[in-house]
Amino acid sequence: MRLNARKKEYIAKAMIWGAAMSVMIVLVAIILYILIRGLPVLSFSFLTQNPYNMGRSGGIASTIVGTIYITVVALLIAVPFGIGTAFYLAEYTRDSIITRIIRFSAESLAGIPSIIYGLFGYIFFVIYLGMGWSILAGGLTLAFMILPTIIRTSEEAIRAVPQIYRESSFSLGATKWQTIIKTVFPSAIQGIVNGVILSVGRCIAETAAVIFTAGSVLSMPTSIFDSTRTMAVHFFILASEGVSMQNAFGTAALLIILIFIINVGVNSLVNRFISKNQKR
């Protein structure tokens, strides 16, 4: 009987380990494949030159700028509204009809395929509001897409702040607002930032919603009212229309590196900010 239990334990362990290893191997294989094919393409001129001949030659400078533009617009809108909503849900209301409606909407929004956002953005921003294919329309659409993520991760981070911090703050005569700004927010910042990084990744990697709303113009954008082509869209068009597999992989490699840098970079920044005080 005991041996049996031990055997089971052993098999379970092996299966779990096997599952984890398989996932890791597949992930590493994908990333390696793209890097091996893409890294040789990356060069200074590839990063700094605009694409020529539909992307067959030249670099991808304008798509890098377009990606940054759109992501920044999306964040400028989604971060303040998302964090604000999260604080409202976590700190200012008890469970009510309103909070349930907000949560239900956010959860439903989170489950919608991005191409639906694209369609909505096209109909509403591009056509109805007359923005045309533009960075603004694309950024607004992405903002709607990432809002649920930011709300949910921020709310979780805020709720994870120990109640005793709030009580201590109140016991010192702090107002609710002071408690939130000076005590709750600093303790929740790590979780909030994690949600934002996740969203940045999704903005950078998004294609469907962006093609519909920001278009795919290859020239360097000069304002948020210009149409643009993001790196992900560029990759999609290069690869799917067989324009240049080489440049497609170069773009993909840069995307992966970029997302990696953002993850590591922002996390270490936040850690430094926190550890200044929290380290024991």
Add this chain to the structure above:
Amino acid sequence: MENTQKKVKIKTKSVNLFYGTSHALGDINADIYENSITAVIGPSGCGKSTFLRLFNRMNDLIPGVTINGQVLLNYENVYAKDAYVVELRKKVGMVFQKPNIFPMSIRENIIIGPRHHGIKKKADLDIIVERSLKQAALWDEVKDNLNKPGLGLSAGEQQRLCIARALAIEPEVILFDESCSALDPESTMRIEDLMTELAKKYTIIIVTHNMEQAARVSHMSAFFMIDDEKIGRLVEYRPTGDMFSSPKDKRTEDYITGRYG
């Protein structure tokens, strides 16, 4: 007894408190005297913390709490409609059971309160930091490390930092809810000495499960217990010496002699 000559700092008048429908405090009438230490004792769940948290309206934070009756601080009802709870908490500081300093530097932990109340100048804040740490008997240990994280201190030091943090807002009353229960005997001693010292200037109310501690430091003792209907009642409230030498109520006697089951 000398303490009964003292001025009444806080007065509760027929206070009843409900958590939802459960009746936690029943008809509490008590006078808390200025510049004295009042110990609140009783079995677990009898309402000691609830009683203590009446005075800085901390119970207000819990959804579904109803409070009726009056709590007078300096003869003013702190539960009056126009009373401002933030002003009250500036006058009534609190030290919790576990040291609960913020993940910030020692200095920032102390100035966070004064800052909330509009003190911005560095020179003023420096004075407050030094004064509060000295009052909390922590200055000598930390004066060279003010910018180090508070969480790096030992538990006893952290608890004294909590006291310093409470003192920084210059309260009139300080509440201690089992503030020594997580500390070693030596740190407990230091905090007891500190309470005695602070009682010269402040009004102090402590909740404690430690009968020796109540007997050692307090001037007045309040014994709480739940009655047959599970309502928290103030059974006996007298000068500590009298209560411990000749308890009037059988239940008090059983509790302080350790016969309580």
